[in-house]
Amino acid sequence: MDAAESNVTIPKLAIENVSMVFDTNGQEFVALAPVNLEVPAGRFISLIGPSGCGKSTIFNIVAGLQAPTEGRILIDGQDATGLIGQVGYMLQKDLLLPWRTVLDNVILGMEIRGTPTAEARDRAMPMLQRYGLAGFEHSFPSKLSGGMRQRAALLRTLLVDMDVVLLDEPFGALDAQTKAKMQEWLLTLFSDFGRTVIFVTHDVEEAIFLSDDVYVMASRPGRVIDKMPVDLPRPRDRSIVSTPRFVAMKKYCLDLLHGAAVPETPPAPIAA
Amino acid sequence: MTSRTTTLPANAMPMGNTTSNKSPPPKRIARRLPVQRLWPMWAIAATQAGILVAFVALWEIAANTGLVDPFFWSKPSAIWSTMITFFSQGDAFTDIAYTFRSTILGFIIGTSVGALLGMSFWWSRNYALIMQPYIICLESIPKLALAPLIILVFGMGLSSKVAIATALTLIVSTLTAYSGVQAVDKDQEKLFYSLGASRWQIFTKLVAPSCVPWIISILRVNIGLALTGSIVGEFVSSQHGLGRTILYAGSTYEIALVWVAVIVLSALSIVMYIGVTWLEKFLRKGVVH
Numbered sequence: 001m002d003a004a005e006s007n008v009t010i011p012k013l014a015i016e017n018v019s020m021v022f023d024t025n026g027q028e029f030v031a032l033a034p035v036n037l038e039v040p041a042g043r044f045i046s047l048i049g050p051s052g053c054g055k056s057t058i059f060n061i062v063a064g065l066q067a068p069t070e071g072r073i074l075i076d077g078q079d080a081t082g083l084i085g086q087v088g089y090m091l092q093k094d095l096l097l098p099w100r101t102v103l104d105n106v107i108l109g110m111e112i113r114g115t116p117t118a119e120a121r122d123r124a125m126p127m128l129q130r131y132g133l134a135g136f137e138h139s140f141p142s143k144l145s146g147g148m149r150q151r152a153a154l155l156r157t158l159l160v161d162m163d164v165v166l167l168d169e170p171f172g173a174l175d176a177q178t179k180a181k182m183q184e185w186l187l188t189l190f191s192d193f194g195r196t197v198i199f200v201t202h203d204v205e206e207a208i209f210l211s212d213d214v215y216v217m218a219s220r221p222g223r224v225i226d227k228m229p230v231d232l233p234r235p236r237d238r239s240i241v242s243t244p245r246f247v248a249m250k251k252y253c254l255d256l257l258h259g260a261a262v263p264e265t266p267p268a269p270i271a272a
Numbered sequence: 273m274t275s276r277t278t279t280l281p282a283n284a285m286p287m288g289n290t291t292s293n294k295s296p297p298p299k300r301i302a303r304r305l306p307v308q309r310l311w312p313m314w315a316i317a318a319t320q321a322g323i324l325v326a327f328v329a330l331w332e333i334a335a336n337t338g339l340v341d342p343f344f345w346s347k348p349s350a351i352w353s354t355m356i357t358f359f360s361q362g363d364a365f366t367d368i369a370y371t372f373r374s375t376i377l378g379f380i381i382g383t384s385v386g387a388l389l390g391m392s393f394w395w396s397r398n399y400a401l402i403m404q405p406y407i408i409c410l411e412s413i414p415k416l417a418l419a420p421l422i423i424l425v426f427g428m429g430l431s432s433k434v435a436i437a438t439a440l441t442l443i444v445s446t447l448t449a450y451s452g453v454q455a456v457d458k459d460q461e462k463l464f465y466s467l468g469a470s471r472w473q474i475f476t477k478l479v480a481p482s483c484v485p486w487i488i489s490i491l492r493v494n495i496g497l498a499l500t501g502s503i504v505g506e507f508v509s510s511q512h513g514l515g516r517t518i519l520y521a522g523s524t525y526e527i528a529l530v531w532v533a534v535i536v537l538s539a540l541s542i543v544m545y546i547g548v549t550w551l552e553k554f555l556r557k558g559v560v561h
Contacts, residue, residue, distance in 0.1 A: 063466045085468020095463045099481050108477070109467045160467060 010077040012041040012196040013062070013087075013164050018071030020057050020222075030221035032057050034071065037215065037224065039196055041163070046199045046207035046214045047224075048253065054222025055200045059166050062198070063089040075164060085113075088162040088195075092169045094153035096141035102152050103128065103137040109160035120159075127155055132185065147178040151185070158193055167199045171206070180238065183209060187236065204253045205241060208232075214249075216256045226256055346527040354528040355535070363512070364536070370512040371502055372540060374430055378437020379498035386442040387487045390449025394456075394479050395471070407446060415439040416501075419508045428509050437501030441494040445487070452486030453479060488555050495548045499541055514540070 020032035032054035039045055047055050060066040062073055064084040072081045080086045088109075096105045106128060107120035115123075128137050132151055141149055150170055157165055170186075171179045183206060190197060190210075201207050207214045208230055216226045230249065232240060240246055311319075328348045334340045335347035342350070358364050393400035419436055426432035456479055464474045506515025514537045521529035 065462060065465055084465050087466075089463070089466035091459055091463060091466075093459055095457070095460050097460075097478070097481070099484075112464070112467045112469045112473055112477075 009040065011038040011074075012043075012076065013037075013039045013198070014074040014077075015058065015062065016072045016074060018058070018061055018068045018073065020054065020061065020066070021069045032061075032068075033221040033223040035224050039164075039198065041196055042194050043212045044190055044197045044199065044210055046201060046211040047217055048201055048204055048207045048214060048257065049217030049222075050219050050257065051202075052219040052222065053217040054219070055217060056168065057222065059089065059168055059198075059200065062164075062166060063087055086162070086164075088157040088160055088165040090153055090157040090165070090167045090170055092172055094141070094149040096149055096152055096156075098141055101138045101140055102133060102144065105141065106152055106156045106159060109156055113160060124155070124159060127159065128152075131155060131189065145178075146174055147182055150174065150182060154186070154189070158189065158195065163196055165195045165197050167197060169201055170199075172202065179206070184238070186210065187234075191235070204250055204257070208246060208249050208253070209236060209241060214253060216253055218257075218259075228252065343525070344527060346531055350528040351531045351535075354526075355532045358529065358532050358536075367512055367514050367517050367533075368536060368540060370430070371433075371499075371506065371514045371537070372544075374433035374502040374505070374513070375437055375495070375498045375544065377430075377434045378501055379441060379495050381434065382438040382441025382498065383445045383487070383491065383494050385438075386445025387449040387483070389442075390446040390451075391453055391475075391480060391483055393450050394453045394475065400450075407443065407450075411443045411447065415443075416504050419504050423505065423509045428511060433502045433505035433510070433513070436505040437498040440497040440501040444497065445490055445494065448486050448490045449483050452483035455486070456482045484555065488552050491548050491552055492545065495544050496541070499537075499544065503537070 015035055015037040017034045017036060018032065019030070019034040022029045022031055035054075035058065047058065049055055057066065061068045061081075064073075064080070064082050064086060067082050072079055074080065075086055096102075097108070100108070103121060103124055106124045107115075107117070110120040110123070111117060125137065128134065133148060133155070136144060136148065141152070144152065154167070154170060157167075171182050174182060187210065199207070199210060211230050214228045214230060215224050216228065217223065218225045228249065232246070331340075331345075332348045335342040335345065393403065415436070418439065422435050422439070423432045426435050460478060460482075461474060464478055469477075502513070503515035503518075506513035507519050510516040514533050517533040518530055518537075521527070521533060
């Protein structure tokens with residue numbers, strides 16, 4: 001890479017040549033072929049792909065929970081390979097602790113980082129009230145609906161003040177209606193907090209609706225096969241999903257995922 | 273393709289028809305859903321009391337008419353008067369307190385040390401693997417068989433009874449707490465690590481609270497085991513305690529006193545059981561929601 005060029009705009013997160021190879025009884029299994037990915041600050045990108053394409057492996061490596069066979073993770077240009085606590089990571093399950101109230105669950109990250117409990121609660125309280133958990137601050141997670149639990153889990157992730165946030169299929173287990181509501185809620189949070197988000201999903205429509213860029217992945221070996229910019233204006237309304245432009249992008253992604261013959265270039269930008 | 277799909281149902285239809293024509297129609301069972309009507313609570317209580325009264329009365333009559341030998345079996349009226357003497361002039365309360373103390377101490381030490389030991393296996397996989405065979409060996413030893421040895425080592429006083437009660441409860445608690453450790457959600461651990469948590473933070477904020485319901489579940493079993501341990505210790509050698517009273521009364525053919533001690537022991541056991549149930553509820557409230 002050209003040093004001068006990289007100085008111009010240091011990406012918030014860079015995944016450099018990261019690969020993952022497992023060695024089982026002398027047989028090499030490539031979970032992830034070298035992946036290169038750069039995410040500028042404040043962007044929302046999605047990874048979509050079939051199961052086994054290495055989405056979760058990428059997340060684990062970025063979060064420092066797995067060491068890559070090769071390659072590095074750079075956050076603000078600094079090597080963060082194998083370091084934990086550098087990014088916010090929300091797993092598929094909400095993983096709320098049943099013995100803590102919603103408020104005390106949400107402050108878990110701050111607590112681990114050494115923020116005094118009282119101060120953490122003071123910071124979290126207005127967030128809970130603003131982002132749809134008012135009245136449930138002192139309830140236990142078992143009293144919450146699936147959507148509410150995901151809200152709490154996401155707030156827990158956002159409140160640790162990490163610039164990069166990884167979201168691993170956070171709405172995968174929700175029903176369609178709740179999911180749509182949560183997507184809009186997430187977009188509100190995204191514009192309020194201004195974080196850099198990497199979102200993993202199976203749902204092509206969800207990926208396009210939320211993202212600035214969609215990365216399409218393939219399995220055996222896990223790899224990124226295409227990057228599709230989503231140049232739809234924000235804020236986005238739900239009705240956008242039925243516009244021809246959106247439908248064309250969705251078709252493009254689905255064709256890629258299903259390995260069908262793919263057009264040479266992604267759908268052309270909207271002709272003004 | 274098309275010819276095959278059309279012939280398939282055509283073939284299947286007559287086949288299905290012939291079989292259903294030949295077999296007789298299935299018999300239908302005319303049976304109503306059994307519904308039990310619950311008696312009112314007073315009727316249940318009255319019946320319970322009635323059975324007890326009848327049992328005591330029959331025992332008394334049988335002993336008086338010589339149907340059972342009162343020398344070996346004693347009789348309710350003799351047990352009652354012995355009970356009064358036991359409480360009014362004997363060392364009843366010393367004995368009860370002695371047995372109670374060794375049971376509670378053994379219960380507390382066995383449960384807490386066992387729980388800590390079990391949870392400590394979370395710290396290192398190597399340590400857990402090394403310790404595993406020893407724990408299994410200790411579990412399989414019939415601990416009561418060691419009672420005479422423990423008395424020799426710890427002496428005739430309270431400490432030997434506590435030691436036996438501890439021996440009975442410790443390993444069970446260890447194994448249960450270790451099961452709790454193994455049941456900790458790996459994703460939950462992953463979440464903590466992703467937040468940058470240290471091992472100690474994961475232990476105090478995740479592993480220990482996750483194990484609490486497991487430890488709670490062993491409390492009721494342990495109080496019974498601890499009592500058994502104390503009594504056996506008193507059987508082997510002791511100056512005080514209800515177990516010693518039973519042994520002493522048996523060897524001097526004071527059968528009524530044996531019964532008195534057994535009844536008092538049962539009452540003590542029930543009181544402790546209720547206490548533990550209360551403790552369990554209290555702990556559960558703090559952890560499980």
